Amino acid sequence: MKAISCMNIDESILYSFGAENTEYKKRETIFNEGDSALYYFQISEGKVKLNNYNEDGKEFIHNILGKKQSFGEAMIFLNQHYPINSICLEESSIIKLPKNNFLEMVSQYPELSLEMNACFSQEIYYKLKMTQALASQNPMQRLLGLLDYLKSYHHNECQQCFHIEFTRQQIADLTGLRVETVIRTLKKMEKEGSITLKDRKILY
């Protein structure tokens, strides 16, 4: 299956429709839960996490996105507020295109709609798989759900050579597990041969 990085629109097209580039520092917020969704965002450089905090302050990360990936586009088709926060994990350069300009762009480049449908489909498919995995009490099932989800972003079909570029803490926050549980479960998985741990890298 072709992996789809959602959604990578040529930067020059974005600029021609009035997009602007904003630099963010590490830990800086791009938008907060409750803000109205007014822009399409695409990462030019850097890394962004989408998260929430539960009632006792524990973080849940929905996704971590990198170069050439977009976020917030689903909300553009709704008159809704963001249900999540977006925060930069490192110094990042983000292109943002106002909603109306975005819609104008899509109407002039209808093929973007198709691409976007493909992206949304992919997203929904893996979100469902993640939801299934997260419904399990078993930490290993949760981790496998996340690993499959992440691996789906990349084409390489090779066995255990896909490097998970997240910290243990981030993995914990993505799966709703504690960091110690992640560490312990990863070790168990290595023993069973489902992953490889080299130095401190996780290969799946």
Place this chain on the structure above:
DNA sequence: CCATTAATTTCAT
């Protein structure tokens, strides 16, 4: 070096 951040272990529950 020192400061910061991440990974792992220890220890109490």
Place this chain on the structure above:
DNA sequence: ATGAAATTAATGG
């Protein structure tokens, strides 16, 4: 078995 706290390792200036 789990998580908070302490310890150890690595990274960056």
